[in-house]
Amino acid sequence: MTATIIDGKAIANQIKEDVAREVKNLAEHGVTPGLAVVKIGEDPASEVYVRIKRKTCDKLGIASFSHDLPAETTTKQLLHLLQELNVDRNVHGILVQLPLPKHIDEATIISAIDPAKDVDGFHPINAGKLLVGEKSLRPCTPSGIVKLIDSLGEEIRGKNAVVVGRSNIVGKPVALMLLERHATVTVCHSRTENIEDIVRKADIIVAAVGRANFVKGDWVKKGAIVIDVGINREDDGKLVGDVDYAGASERASAITPVPGGVGPMTIAMLMDNTIKAARALTHNPARERED
Numbered sequence: 001m002t003a004t005i006i007d008g009k010a011i012a013n014q015i016k017e018d019v020a021r022e023v024k025n026l027a028e029h030g031v032t033p034g035l036a037v038v039k040i041g042e043d044p045a046s047e048v049y050v051r052i053k054r055k056t057c058d059k060l061g062i063a064s065f066s067h068d069l070p071a072e073t074t075t076k077q078l079l080h081l082l083q084e085l086n087v088d089r090n091v092h093g094i095l096v097q098l099p100l101p102k103h104i105d106e107a108t109i110i111s112a113i114d115p116a117k118d119v120d121g122f123h124p125i126n127a128g129k130l131l132v133g134e135k136s137l138r139p140c141t142p143s144g145i146v147k148l149i150d151s152l153g154e155e156i157r158g159k160n161a162v163v164v165g166r167s168n169i170v171g172k173p174v175a176l177m178l179l180e181r182h183a184t185v186t187v188c189h190s191r192t193e194n195i196e197d198i199v200r201k202a203d204i205i206v207a208a209v210g211r212a213n214f215v216k217g218d219w220v221k222k223g224a225i226v227i228d229v230g231i232n233r234e235d236d237g238k239l240v241g242d243v244d245y246a247g248a249s250e251r252a253s254a255i256t257p258v259p260g261g262v263g264p265m266t267i268a269m270l271m272d273n274t275i276k277a278a279r280a281l282t283h284n285p286a287r288e289r290e291d
Contacts (some may be wrong), residue, residue, distance in 0.1 A: 003226070003252040004152070011151050012144075012264035016060060019271045023061040026278060033278035034063040035093040035119065035270075036085050040078065040104065041071035046097045053095070056267055062274055065091060075104050079112050086114040092278035093119035095270070116281055119273040122168070130176050137273050142174035144265025145206060145227050146181070152254050154225060157182040162199050164188045164215060164242070165208035170229055174206055207242035217247015226255040229262050 023033060035057055039050050057064035067081060078096075085091050094117045100106050110118075115125040121139035129136035149156060161183040165171035171187060179185045183204065188195050199205060199219040207215045208229035220226060220243075230242030241258035249255055256262055 003249040004254040006148050006151065006227075006254050006256045006261060008144075008148060008256060008261040008264045011148060012268035015147070015265075015268040015272055016056070019062075019268075019275050020060045022275045022279075026275075026282070027061070029282070031278060031282050032061075032063050032090075033093070033274050034065060034088075034091045035095065035274045036065040036067060036088075036091045037095050037097065038067040038069065038078070038081065038085075039097045040069045040073050041101050043099070046099075050097055052267060053270065056271060057274075060271055062271065063090065071101050073101075073104070075108060078104060078109060082109070082112045086112075086117065091117065092281050093117055093270075093274040095120055117277055119270055119277055121173070121273065127168070127173070130173060133180055137277060138177070139169060139173045140269035140273060141170050141229065141262060141266045142177050143269045143272075144262060145170075145174050145229070146177050147265060147269070148227060148256060148262070149204065149225060152225065154254075156204070159183045159203040160201055161185045161204040161206070162188060162202035163206045163208065164195070164199065165206075165210070165229070167208065170208040171206075174208070178204070178206075205243075209242050211242055212240050213242070213244045215243040215248065217244045217250060220248045220251040222251050223253045224251070226252045227262065228256050228258055231258060231263065 026033060037050055037053055039046055054064045054066060085094050094113050096109055110122045111124060113123055115123045118126055118137055121137045126136045130138055156178060161178045163171050163175045166187050166189045175185045175187050186198055188198055196219045199215060200221055202221060202224055204225045206227045210230060212232035212234060226243055226248050228241035228243040232240050234240055239259055
C-alpha cells in the first residue's frame with residue numbers, strides 16, 4: 001500500500017481564497033478585519049512565524065498591526081498593551097507570539113486577551129467552550145488537522161483515533177474536536193505504557209509529541225490516516241516529523257508530509273479565525289455599546 005499524500009499547502013490555499021473573498025464582503029460593509037500580532041524579544045523561530053503571519057495578512061487584505069517589544073518588557077507593560085488592543089475597534093484578532101520570555105507568565109497574558117479576539121483559541125473561556133461543545137474561536141492547528149482529515153472524504157464518526165501528545169495547544173484540543181465528531185479517542189503521553197500497542201489499533205493517528213520519528217512505521221495499522229504535527233530539525237538540517245514517514249507511508253492510507261502538511265493549515269486557520277472574530281464583533285451591537 002502506498003499512502004496518499006495529504007497536500008496541506010493546497011488545502012490551506014483554498015481556505016485562504018475563501019478568507020480573501022470574505023474580506024471583500026466585509027469591505028462592502030465598511031469593515032476591514034484587523035489582526036494585531038505581539039512579539040516580545042528576538043527569538044529566531046518567532047521572527048519567522050510572525051513574518052509569515054504578517055505577510056499572509058497583507059496578501060489577503062487583512063490589516064496587520066505589528067507590536068514588536070523588547071525582551072525586557074514587563075508583564076505590566078504587556079498587559080497595558082493588551083488592554084488597549086482589547087478596546088481598539090480596528091483590531092478584531094489579537095495574537096501574542098509564544099513562547100514568551102521566562103519572566104512573563106503565559107497563563108496571565110493569555111487570560112488578559114478578550115476571548116472574542118483570541119484568534120489563537122487559547123483563552124480559558126474559549127477552551128471551556130470547546131470542552132462543552134459551544135461555538136467559539138478554536139485553536140488553529142487542531143482546527144487545521146480536522147480540515148485535513150475531512151479533505152479525504154473519510155467519516156470520522158466511529159473511528160478509533162489516537163492522539164500522541166497532550167499539550168494545551170494541540171493534543172488536548174484536537175482530542176476534543178475528534179470526540180465532538182464522534183470518534184473514540186485515546187490520548188497517549190510520556191507516561192503511557194505500551195504506547196505502540198495502542199497506536200497500532202488506531203484508524204486515525206495524530207502525532208504531536210515533538211520527538212523526531214517517534215511513531216515507528218510498524219506502529220501504523222494498514223489503512224490508517226496519519227497526521228504528523230511534528231517539526232524537528234535533525235543534525236544535517238533536514239526537517240522531519242514525529243512519524244517515521246517512509247515506514248508509515250507503506251502502511252497508511254493517507255499521510256501528511258513534513259514540511260507541507262499541517263504547518264500551512266495553522267496559518268490558514270489563523271486567518272479564518274480573524275475573519276470569524278471580525279464578523280462576530282461587527283454584528284454584536286451589545287459589544288459596541290459596551291465599548
